Amino acid sequence: MSLELIKETIEFDQPVRKETTQVIVEEDLIVPDVKPDMAKVLKIDGKIELEQVDISADRLNYKGQIKVYVLYAADGSDRLVHSMVGTLTLDDFINMDGIKKDMFYTMEYDLEHLDYTWINSRKLNVKAIVSIGAKVSEKRKSDIIVNAKSPLPIQLQMQPFTFYRTAATNQDKMIIKDELMVPAGKPNIQEVLKTDIRICNKESKVGEGVVSVKGNLNIRTLYAGAMGENEMDYMEHQIPFNGTIECPGAEEGMYCNTDIKILNQYIQIRPDLDGEERVLEVEVVLLVNVKIISVEEIQIIDDAYCPGKDIKLKKERIPYQKLLNKKRDSLVLKEVLNLDTSAPNVAYVYNIQAKPHVEEVRLLDDKMMVEGSTDIQLTYITDDKENPIYVYDGLIPFRQSVDLKGVSLDKKADVRVDVDDILCNTSSGRDVEVKLTLQLDVEVMDEQEIEIIMDMTEQDIDPEVLMNMPSLIIYIVQNGDTLWKIAKKYNATIEELTTINDIENPEKLYPGQKLLIIKKVLNV
Numbered sequence: 001m002s003l004e005l006i007k008e009t010i011e012f013d014q015p016v017r018k019e020t021t022q023v024i025v026e027e028d029l030i031v032p033d034v035k036p037d038m039a040k041v042l043k044i045d046g047k048i049e050l051e052q053v054d055i056s057a058d059r060l061n062y063k064g065q066i067k068v069y070v071l072y073a074a075d076g077s078d079r080l081v082h083s084m085v086g087t088l089t090l091d092d093f094i095n096m097d098g099i100k101k102d103m104f105y106t107m108e109y110d111l112e113h114l115d116y117t118w119i120n121s122r123k124l125n126v127k128a129i130v131s132i133g134a135k136v137s138e139k140r141k142s143d144i145i146v147n148a149k150s151p152l153p154i155q156l157q158m159q160p161f162t163f164y165r166t167a168a169t170n171q172d173k174m175i176i177k178d179e180l181m182v183p184a185g186k187p188n189i190q191e192v193l194k195t196d197i198r199i200c201n202k203e204s205k206v207g208e209g210v211v212s213v214k215g216n217l218n219i220r221t222l223y224a225g226a227m228g229e230n231e232m233d234y235m236e237h238q239i240p241f242n243g244t245i246e247c248p249g250a251e252e253g254m255y256c257n258t259d260i261k262i263l264n265q266y267i268q269i270r271p272d273l274d275g276e277e278r279v280l281e282v283e284v285v286l287l288v289n290v291k292i293i294s295v296e297e298i299q300i301i302d303d304a305y306c307p308g309k310d311i312k313l314k315k316e317r318i319p320y321q322k323l324l325n326k327k328r329d330s331l332v333l334k335e336v337l338n339l340d341t342s343a344p345n346v347a348y349v350y351n352i353q354a355k356p357h358v359e360e361v362r363l364l365d366d367k368m369m370v371e372g373s374t375d376i377q378l379t380y381i382t383d384d385k386e387n388p389i390y391v392y393d394g395l396i397p398f399r400q401s402v403d404l405k406g407v408s409l410d411k412k413a414d415v416r417v418d419v420d421d422i423l424c425n426t427s428s429g430r431d432v433e434v435k436l437t438l439q440l441d442v443e444v445m446d447e448q449e450i451e452i453i454m455d456m457t458e459q460d461i462d463p464e465v466l467m468n469m470p471s472l473i474i475y476i477v478q479n480g481d482t483l484w485k486i487a488k489k490y491n492a493t494i495e496e497l498t499t500i501n502d503i504e505n506p507e508k509l510y511p512g513q514k515l516l517i518i519k520k521v522l523n524v
Contacts, residue, residue: 003154003458006147008298012163012320014140015447016103017096019060020133022112029068029086029116029124036082037121039075042389043194043379044068045353046114046128049263050090053107058097060105060134064090068114068126071194071222071389075121079224081232081388083193088128099136104169106291108133110355139166142318145301145453152306155493157484159302161450164323167294168249173263174286176217180237182278187225187233189269189277194222196351197265197284200421202439204258204290206250211290213258214242220351221267221280232381232388234350239282245290255293255326257441263287295323301453305488308466314455322446324411325404330420333436335396336427337378344382344390345429352424353377354436356398356417363409368402368442370415378424378432400440407444414443466491466519473517477509490517 031038050064066088074082113129144161148154182189202215217239225231250256268281305311339346355375362369376394384390407413421437475486483494483506498506501515 002150003456004149005145005456006149007143008146009141009143010163010296010298011139011141012165013137014319015135015137015321017099017136018134019094019096020131021094023090023092023130023132024127025066025088025090025130026125026127027088028119029070029084029126031084031122035084036074036077038072039121040073041070041116041118041124042073042081042387043071043391044114044116044126046088046111047262048090048109048111048130050107050109053105055099055101055103055105055136057101058095058099059093060096060099060107060136061093062090062107062132066090066111066128066130069194070124073388080385081193081224086126088126090130094132094134096134096136100138103136103138104166105134105136140318142452143454144298145456146298148301148304148456150306152309153493154304154306154311155487156301157303158299160297161300161452162295162297162322163320164293164295166291167251167254168247168290168292170245170247170290172245172288172290174213174241174243174288176239176241176282176284176286178239178282180219180221180235180280180282181272183235186235187231189280190224190226192221192223192267192269192280193232194350195265195267196220196353197262198419198422199260199262199286200419202258202260202418202420204256206252206254206256206292207244208252209246209248209250210244211247211250211256211258211292212242212244213260213288214240215260216240217284219282222350226277234348234381239284241286245288247290247292250292251294255295255323257291257293259289261287293323303484303488304453304456306458307491307493308461310459310461312457312459313453315451316454317449317451319447319449322448324406324444324446325442326444327402327404327442329400329402329440329442331398331400331438331440333374333396333398333434333438335394335434335436337376337392337394337432337434339392339430339432343392344384344387346380346426346432347383347429349378349380349424349426349432350389351379352422352434353379354419354422356419356438358415358417361413361415363407363411363413363444365408366403366405368404368407368413368444370400370402370417370440371398372417373397374436374438376434380432396434396436398438402440402442404442404444412445412447414445416441469519471519473519475515475517477511477513477515479511481509483509486515486517491519492517
């Protein structure tokens with residue numbers, strides 16, 4: 001018998017390794033020569049800037065820095081509040097056994113803690129704790145038999161195989177430039193003390209060969225005014241942005257994972273048309289990482305036999321991931337922050353920073369429960385000259401139910417929570433109402449193994465075995481029987497059994513049902 005095997009090459013993602021680690025970075029920060037001495041640190045925060053990530057054998061290497069921003073009360077200066085910026089070096093690796101250079105990764109990092117030790121009025125020792133999580137996968141190719149042809153009546157049982165693969169990835173930069181004007185009624189700019197930029201209202205859409213991204217930059221600027229001694233003020237601006245990222249292989253209808261981070265920011269004061277320092281030139285460099293996911297399905301051979309022949313099947317178990325559901329949901333939180341008695345009154349709020357943490361994810365039938373909390377850091381200006389800037393920390397818990405069709409207890413969920421928008425209202429000098437919009441991106445995966453037929457060969461059945469089979473069999477259907485199983489066992493075909501037994505629906509058999517099976521010997 002000439003057996004022609006028809007194969008198709010498929011490519012799918014296979015997880016290789018997943019690791020999380022913590023890194024402690026510690027360095028001294030020295031006040032620049034042009035800045036006055038420190039009398040008191042008012043606020044310290046930082047931002048991670050990864051500049052290089054690459055994979056080598058069993059290691060994921062990364063380099064970058066932590067930008068550290070310090071606001072401090074000055075000693076012996078005509079202005080009370082000054083600022084300085086320093087850096088902590090990040091240069092390390094994660095041990096990940098089994099990874100190789102040609103694999104691809106996703107990486108998440110977070111500045112968990114930042115603190116300082118006072119050394120003297122010109123030096124701080126700064127310590128940072130960074131958490132880093134990495135997932136490494138590889139693209140696996142397999143030649144899978146999807147059909148077989150023969151002059152003889154070979155019987156094939158097919159099954160659908162649904163898998164997902166990374167259709168395209170790309171990393172690119174977007175540069176946003178704009179000029180920000182000081183609002184009327186506010187003082188001219190003497191010095192920019194602090195600029196906080198947050199990405200909000202992010203959206204992405206897959207097109208033919210491209211991904212369109214858009215959103216807004218929320219820019220808050222704290223500055224020293226030029227009108228009076230010790231005077232500070234702030235301003236807020238919104239800059240919309242949009243652009244496209246080239247992704248050959250992307251098609252409409254595919255899923256898209258888009259991560260947008262601020263890589264660098266540049267702020268420059270310049271005069272307006274009247275020669276007054278009332279314009280900020282802003283340039284923000286965004287790093288955009290795009291991953292396009294294609295969910296695909298093919299029909300593969302689950303089982304095969306041929307009456308009169310012995311078909312040998314070579315099978316292989318292949319691990320793979322199946323995307324069960326992907327969804328974006330939003331959650332609005334409202335909370336009134338009541339200041340402690342030790343905190344000074346609020347003159348005005350400069351900025352609110354929010355950092356959500358997922359603490360528990362529970363999958364139920366067609367539903368997911370997410371619980372966590374959001375760290376709130378409120379930075380505000382006071383009327384107290386001893387504490388002109390004050391930082392107040394709060395916590396807002398959250399709980400959300402997300403409808404996810406097709407999920408169950410034994411599946412795995414990947415939940416990412418980002419801050420989409422923050423609003424605040426100061427009702428009094430002691431109470432600040434915060435409205436927080438969180439964006440939840442959920443992926444539910446099913447990590448499975450499938451047994452796939454990789455090869456088929458045919459052999460002759462011993463003629464004596466065929467001759468010793470009864471010419472006529474009356475078979476009584478048992479629990480779990482299918483026409484396929486019965487036909488294969490007794491060297492028949494489903495078509496023959498349905499014709500002889502007047503079976504209208506081959507999918508419906510019931511226990512106790514009697515089937516007539518007539519031996520058929522093929523001359524081959």
